[in-house]
Amino acid sequence: MALLAAGAAVWLLLTPFGPRSETFVELMPGSSTARIGQQLEAAGVVRSRYAFDLLRWFKKGTLRAGEYRFDHPAPVTEVYARIVRGDVLTRTVTIPEGESIFEIATRLEQAGFGARQEFMDAAVKETGLVADLDPQAKSLEGYLFPDTYRFPRKAGPEQICATMVRRFRAVASQLGLKENVHAVVTMASLVERETAVDEERPLVAGVFTNRLAKNMPLMTDPAVIYGLELEGRWRGAIHQSDLSLDTPYNTYLHTGLPPGPVANPGARSLRAAMEPAKTDYLYFVAAGANPQGRSLFARTLDEQERNVAGYRQAVKKAGGR
Numbered sequence: 001m002a003l004l005a006a007g008a009a010v011w012l013l014l015t016p017f018g019p020r021s022e023t024f025v026e027l028m029p030g031s032s033t034a035r036i037g038q039q040l041e042a043a044g045v046v047r048s049r050y051a052f053d054l055l056r057w058f059k060k061g062t063l064r065a066g067e068y069r070f071d072h073p074a075p076v077t078e079v080y081a082r083i084v085r086g087d088v089l090t091r092t093v094t095i096p097e098g099e100s101i102f103e104i105a106t107r108l109e110q111a112g113f114g115a116r117q118e119f120m121d122a123a124v125k126e127t128g129l130v131a132d133l134d135p136q137a138k139s140l141e142g143y144l145f146p147d148t149y150r151f152p153r154k155a156g157p158e159q160i161c162a163t164m165v166r167r168f169r170a171v172a173s174q175l176g177l178k179e180n181v182h183a184v185v186t187m188a189s190l191v192e193r194e195t196a197v198d199e200e201r202p203l204v205a206g207v208f209t210n211r212l213a214k215n216m217p218l219m220t221d222p223a224v225i226y227g228l229e230l231e232g233r234w235r236g237a238i239h240q241s242d243l244s245l246d247t248p249y250n251t252y253l254h255t256g257l258p259p260g261p262v263a264n265p266g267a268r269s270l271r272a273a274m275e276p277a278k279t280d281y282l283y284f285v286a287a288g289a290n291p292q293g294r295s296l297f298a299r300t301l302d303e304q305e306r307n308v309a310g311y312r313q314a315v316k317k318a319g320g321r
Contacts (some may be wrong), residue, residue, distance in 0.1 A: 142261025
């Protein structure tokens with residue numbers, strides 16, 4: 001009898017069983033071993049819940065909640081190992097440096113994480129996630145750290161926001177960012193949108209720092225564009241009339257930093273904002289607009305006008321207008 005029982009147990013544990021097409025099983029947090037075994041048996045993933053219970057009793061591993069995908073027959077030992085590893089079903093999404101909440105919301109919607117507006121609403125509602133860092137925050141703009149994430153297939157906007165803010169906190173801690181967080185992140189967001197050239201980031205931050213010290217308007221287009229996006233007036237390209245439209249983010253009309261971040265900066269731009277280059281530059285033509293791929297820095301308005309003329313000539317030569 002003992003040999004028969006042992007043979008039956010081995011057969012139950014090691015003989016492959018299960019679906020040949022996609023089957024999804026969601027294990028809720030706090031579920032007992034018995035409940036998980038029942039779910040797996042009911043879904044046709046394991047032949048017997050008792051075999052799963054026996055393996056859990058013997059191995060004593062921690063079973064991890066989440067949604068699992070099964071698509072081929074497998075022994076109970078394989079199913080158990082996957083649940084102990086937490087091999088849950090996820091979707092991968094990459095958030096590039098410098099994207100705003102508007103762009104992130106669109107990217108998440110395209111990746112299948114719900115409606116764009118739901119994420120936008122969560123980014124405004126969940127400011128408590130950064131209240132200790134930035135009591136002035138009106139949204140999570142600036143604190144949704146750009147990175148590649150693997151989110152559960154059914155992750156909601158609040159869970160996504162919380163994960164991205166946790167990543168920001170980890171990076172901020174590594175950089176030693178503890179003071180003037182609102183101003184640093186706002187500055188970093190401008191730097192991020194103005195140049196993608198790593199060695200230029202401290203110089204751009206230095207130009208903005210110098211202009212702030214002289215009470216000169218920053219005159220940075222990304223801030224103007226962000227103000228237009230908030231009001232639903234962004235037309236896809238900046239027009240001369242936009243520069244005279246009075247929004248709190250119009251840095252042509254208002255001195256000082258804009259009210260808050262205009263994008264979500266990466267670590268290099270955060271570092272540049274914390275340690276701007278010591279320079280006497282007051283102007284620059286941004287690298288993103290220059291076909292030559294470099295920013296052009298100037299100390300005087302005359303130098304800047306020459307740089308702008310050179311930039312326009314380069315655009316014309318490249319076939320632009």
